[in-house]
Amino acid sequence: LAKTTQPISMDSYEGQEVNITCSHNNIATNDYITWYQQFPSQGPRFIIQGYKTKVTNEVASLFIPADRKSSTLSLPRVSLSDTAVYYCLVGEAGNNRKLIWGLGTSLAVNP
Amino acid sequence: GAVVSQHPSWVICKSGTSVKIECRSLDFQATTMFWYRQFPKQSLMLMATSNEGSKATYEQGVEKDKFLINHASLTLSTLTVTSAHPEDSSFYICSASQGLHDEKLFFGSGTQLSVL
Numbered sequence: 001l002a003k004t005t006q007p008i009s010m011d012s013y014e015g016q017e018v019n020i021t022c023s024h025n026n027i028a029t030n031d032y033i034t035w036y037q038q039f040p041s042q043g044p045r046f047i048i049q050g051y052k053t054k055v056t057n058e059v060a061s062l063f064i065p066a067d068r069k070s071s072t073l074s075l076p077r078v079s080l081s082d083t084a085v086y087y088c089l090v091g092e093a094g095n096n097r098k099l100i101w102g103l104g105t106s107l108a109v110n111p
Numbered sequence: 112g113a114v115v116s117q118h119p120s121w122v123i124c125k126s127g128t129s130v131k132i133e134c135r136s137l138d139f140q141a142t143t144m145f146w147y148r149q150f151p152k153q154s155l156m157l158m159a160t161s162n163e164g165s166k167a168t169y170e171q172g173v174e175k176d177k178f179l180i181n182h183a184s185l186t187l188s189t190l191t192v193t194s195a196h197p198e199d200s201s202f203y204i205c206s207a208s209q210g211l212h213d214e215k216l217f218f219g220s221g222t223q224l225s226v227l
Contacts, residue, residue: 034215043117043204043218044155087154096145096208096216097168101155 004088009106018075020105022088025069033071036087083109113139115207117219124195125227131191132222134205140185141207149202161188195226
């Protein structure tokens, strides 16, 4: 099981780009990298998922270096509503039961 | 994206009573659903995996007789907290994926349970 390490908290300001890096040194060949966002008293929400290189969707980008031992979630031009906890998970395709949820990164976006 | 509905959003009950939480996949069929518990400022802890038409798989340390799971259809799973006690007070969340090889999880909005 690939363990992930990410900063406990981060601070930013509206309009800035925020990059949250996650370390997963023992990622396995079949593992994907997935990021979720969670607001207080709500269930997590899928943000983005990738296997290697770069993935971009309408809300974020995910950068994965060639060795896949880390990944960086990039949120462009954050707003106050992006204040949330962001979780990085690593796991084998179709094996959601084995996902380990860490404490995530608590992002605070300030005005 | 896929929608998972969880009900109720919050519930307050007396100690010793049972509480049922429903989790529905609204626009897709979910052969597998997951139930989590989350304490304040803590991460999600997987309690059990709910399989349609078969018995749930419980994680170590989770009492199956206390947390009854029923997954009778491809769109509905229920979690019943039996004989609830104050220490069962927590935020319960369900999730589902769209297929056996779909890695994305879609979560319900969670249920805050408070046992008095």
